Amino acid sequence: GQNIDQPTEMTATEGAIVQINCTYQTSGFNGLFWYQQHAGEAPTFLSYNVLDGLEEKGRFSSFLSRSKGYSYLLLKELQMKDSASYLCAVRDSNYQLIWGAGTKLIIKP
């Protein structure tokens, strides 16, 4: 079966750095997405990786290793507004998005 694993919850301190990991086992691979979802709101697109390596976008970076079935989202200079759930999703060989359960990130002052 297809599976995406990410930690359920993480806690970090304002101003610090946090890395949210995502491992996947899917039938084929056509890209990996990270989304941010604040409580009660719709998910918003953060990043897309299809090739191995690091994609940097401001305070957020996303890394992919296809051979290891692994990705991480790196958040720097954490702000209180970064408290949210972070969803990892993989597009499989049928171009279907397979979603992880999400990681709830709690930022403390």
Added chain:
Amino acid sequence: SAVISQKPSRDICQRGTSLTIQCQVDSQVTMMFWYRQQPGQSLTLIATANQGSEATYESGFVIDKFPISRPNLTFSTLTVSNMSPEDSSIYLCSVGTSEYEQYFGPGTRLTVT
């Protein structure tokens, strides 16, 4: 990007009734999807709304329960039929604007009593 609106934003419905949710996009899009999200859980794809043809449903979802219309490239509706409390959820419309971009509407929060 795409700006997506949904109506209603929330509703409380009685068991056995039906609710139709509307999704409007500010530009023409080929790919349009309907998702469900239970509280504290991730997204579950209900179906892909195809313009001019029947929707493509995921395993566990059927057209009689979740009929979908897609009359043009900017609009779609999802109906939740013969509702039960288990249908209480957030329903999200989503569109794909390119290979790597997918955007979500604000969602419809449905409570069935």
